[in-house]
Structures are given as structure tokens and as C-alpha cells.
Amino acid sequence: MSTVLSIETSCDETAVAIVKNRQVCSSIVNSQVAIHEQYGGVVPEVASRQHLEIINQAIALAFTQANLTWQAIDGIAVTCAPGLVGALLVGVTAAKTLAIVQQKPFIGVHHLEGHIYANYLSEPSLDPPFLSLLVSGGHTSLIYVKDCGVYETLGETRDDAAGEAFDKVARLLKLGYPGGPIIDKLAQKGNARAFLLPEGNVSQPSGGYHPYDSSFSGLKTAVLRLVQQLENTPPLPVENIAASFQESVARSLTKRAIACARDYGLNTITVGGGVAANSGLRHHLTTAATANNLRVLFPPLKFCTDNAAMIGCAAADHLDRGHTSPLTLGVQSRLPL
Ligand code: KG4
Numbered sequence: 001m002s003t004v005l006s007i008e009t010s011c012d013e014t015a016v017a018i019v020k021n022r023q024v025c026s027s028i029v030n031s032q033v034a035i036h037e038q039y040g041g042v043v044p045e046v047a048s049r050q051h052l053e054i055i056n057q058a059i060a061l062a063f064t065q066a067n068l069t070w071q072a073i074d075g076i077a078v079t080c081a082p083g084l085v086g087a088l089l090v091g092v093t094a095a096k097t098l099a100i101v102q103q104k105p106f107i108g109v110h111h112l113e114g115h116i117y118a119n120y121l122s123e124p125s126l127d128p129p130f131l132s133l134l135v136s137g138g139h140t141s142l143i144y145v146k147d148c149g150v151y152e153t154l155g156e157t158r159d160d161a162a163g164e165a166f167d168k169v170a171r172l173l174k175l176g177y178p179g180g181p182i183i184d185k186l187a188q189k190g191n192a193r194a195f196l197l198p199e200g201n202v203s204q205p206s207g208g209y210h211p212y213d214s215s216f217s218g219l220k221t222a223v224l225r226l227v228q229q230l231e232n233t234p235p236l237p238v239e240n241i242a243a244s245f246q247e248s249v250a251r252s253l254t255k256r257a258i259a260c261a262r263d264y265g266l267n268t269i270t271v272g273g274g275v276a277a278n279s280g281l282r283h284h285l286t287t288a289a290t291a292n293n294l295r296v297l298f299p300p301l302k303f304c305t306d307n308a309a310m311i312g313c314a315a316a317d318h319l320d321r322g323h324t325s326p327l328t329l330g331v332q333s334r335l336p337l
């Protein structure tokens with residue numbers, strides 16, 4: 001059993017947690033959304049500066065909330081990739097400095113591995129193998145989780161990530177940032193069958209469609225065309241557009257996840273990343289999983305979006321197996337799992 005102090009600064013949340021394997025002792029998440037929303041998206045420079053301003057307070061608060069001291073900490077973990085380089089650097093520099101000063105092991109964690117581990121926080125009895133559907137602002141992946149640190153990516157998006165599609169559609173509907181939660185709320189009041197939108201199939205050279213890969217740029221263009229058409233007859237039926245768009249994304253992700261789990265004989269699907277909070281996806285995937293005799297797990301909303309507890313949970317598992325990282329570890333904006 002390992003107790004880990006973990007830091008996550010890959011994008012626009014400054015997050016620090018203390019985790020004892022799958023148990024959260026404290027979790028601090030400082031969202032910068034209010035700062036970035038005036039620009040319609042995350043401004044990397046502003047994100048790094050903001051992380052730098054509050055990281056020390058967030059670390060102190062994590063200890064206070066957990067009612068623990070440095071003595072209890074077995075290792076220091078941090079997200080090292082992928083993400084915004086400047087933002088990642090703040091977390092990684094803080095973690096390395098603490099590791100040196102406190103003479104504790106240092107563990108660099110891949111952000112997506114963290115999203116996979118978010119499910120262990122709510123379901124401590126979960127064990128591989130299982131299929132993980134990761135749907136965030138930067139990724140849409142189907143990952144075969146074989147063991148701690150042993151992953152095989154079976155499906156990916158060919159263009160926009162699911163969360164990115166939500167954010168872009170919200171922008172073209174002039175709804176604000178981040179778009180996912182806003183569209184989700186509107187969709188619940190709209191008719192999902194109002195407009196038939198494409199499901200984002202990816203053609204294969206050998207014919208037919210790739211069973212697990214998705215594409216959301218065509219869907220985004222279809223929404224743009226629909227909006228241009230409907231603008232001639234105001235008011236714009238925003239709720240119906242949101243519901244139809246969300247329906248298309250949810251159906252597309254559900255179809256691929258179920259096919260993949262069945263083909264690989266995996267009876268558990270876990271979902272992670274910001275879009276795991278989406279009500280349409282939760283509804284579709286849960287219904288389809290039940291019909292196919294599969295178990296589907298969604299983390300609680302606070303662990304769907306970026307947080308440090310999921311990073312600490314992954315790091316504790318690695319530390320238990322003697323895996324640590326060298327202090328020369330760098331940050332990377334892109335890195336396959
Ligand atoms: O995992 P996350 O917090 O950050 C990344 O690693 O990208 O995911 C953020 C993404 C954003 O694109 C946001 O719009 C989306 O998750 N999101 C949602 C919902 N809540 C957050 N998308 C759809 N429905 C939601 N309820």
C-alpha cells in the first residue's frame with residue numbers, strides 16, 4: 001500500500017491530491033474555466049501562469065484536508081504528458097523539487113492512464129482486463145487494459161476528440177466554453193430525433209467502416225450547415241440541435257465500445273474523461289451494455305474531468321510494483337499511452 005501526493009496541471013485545472021492506493025484522502029481541484037471562458041478556450045500562457053500562482057497553496061491545502069504530514073507520503077506523482085507543455089512544466093517542476101527536498105520517489109504519470117484509474121476510485125474492486133473508453137477534450141480512445149501499465153489502443157478518433165466536438169459545436173451555437181456541460185443541459189430539453197446527423201464512420205481501404213475508430217469533424221460540419229440553413233428562419237432551435245448532436249456522438253461512441261468489448265471478450269467497460277459526464281452517453285451506453293450483458297462503470301462526475309486523485313491512484317499502483325521515474329523525465333505535449 002502506498003500513499004502518494006499527486007499533482008495534475010496538464011491543462012486548465014490546478015489539481016493536487018493525496019491518495020492511499022484507491023482511497024482519496026484529499027482532492028483539490030482549482031478550475032481556471034472562469035479565466036479562460038472570456039477567450040472562448042484555454043490560453044496556454046495564461047494557464048501556466050495561473051498554475052504557478054496557486055500550486056503551492058493547493059499542495060498545502062491537500063495536506064490540511066487529508067490531515068496528514070510529509071511523513072505519511074511514500075511518493076510524489078505528477079502528470080508528465082500529454083498536455084500543454086508550459087502547464088505540465090509547472091506541475092513537473094513542483095513535483096521534482098518536492099521529491100528532492102523530501103527525498104521521496106518520483107513517479108511521472110501519463111494523463112490518459114490517470115483517466116483510466118479514475119474508475120478504481122469509485123470501484124476499488126475493479127481489476128483488469130477491461131475495456132476503457134476515454135473521451136476527453138483531447139482524446140477519444142478505446143483502450144484494452146491488460147494490467148497496470150499494459151495497454152493496447154484499439155480505437156481512436158481520426159480528427160476531433162469527442163469533447164473538442166462538443167466545444168466546437170457550442171462555439172458555433174454561441175453558447176460559451178466549455179461546451180460539453182452547456183450542450184448536455186440544453187440537450188435534455190430538446191428532441192434528439194429532430195435532426196438526423198452523421199455518426200462519424202471511418203472508411204477502411206479494404207472496404208466497409210473501421211469498427212472502433214471514429215471521426216467527429218464531419219458531424220461538426222453537418223451541424224454548421226444545419227445552423228446556416230436554419231438561420232434563415234429564426235429563432236434557432238438550439239435545444240433540438242444540441243439534443244440531435246449529442247445523440248449522434250453518444251450513439252457513435254456506444255456502438256464502437258460495445259462492438260470492441262464483444263469482439264475482445266471483455267465484459268467490463270469503464271468510461272473516463274470529461275465526456276464521461278455526458279448524460280446522453282451515460283444513458284445510451286448503460287442501456288446497450290445491459291442489453292449485451294456487459295458491465296459499464298462511470299466515475300462520479302468530480303473524477304470524470306481532470307483531477308489529481310486519478311493520477312495519484314495510478315502512481316500508487318506503479319509504486320507498489322517498484323516502478324518510479326528518473327528526475328530527468330521531461331514533459332511532452334503528445335505521447336501515446
Ligand atoms: O478530461 P477533461 O476534463 O480534460 C481533458 O483531458 O481534455 O475533459 C474536458 C472535456 C471538454 O471538452 C468538455 O466540454 C467535456 O470534457 N465535457 C463534457 C461534459 N462535461 C465536460 N462533454 C459532454 N458532456 C458533458 N457533460
Ligand code: ZN
Binds near residue numbers: 306
Ligand atoms: Zn483529461
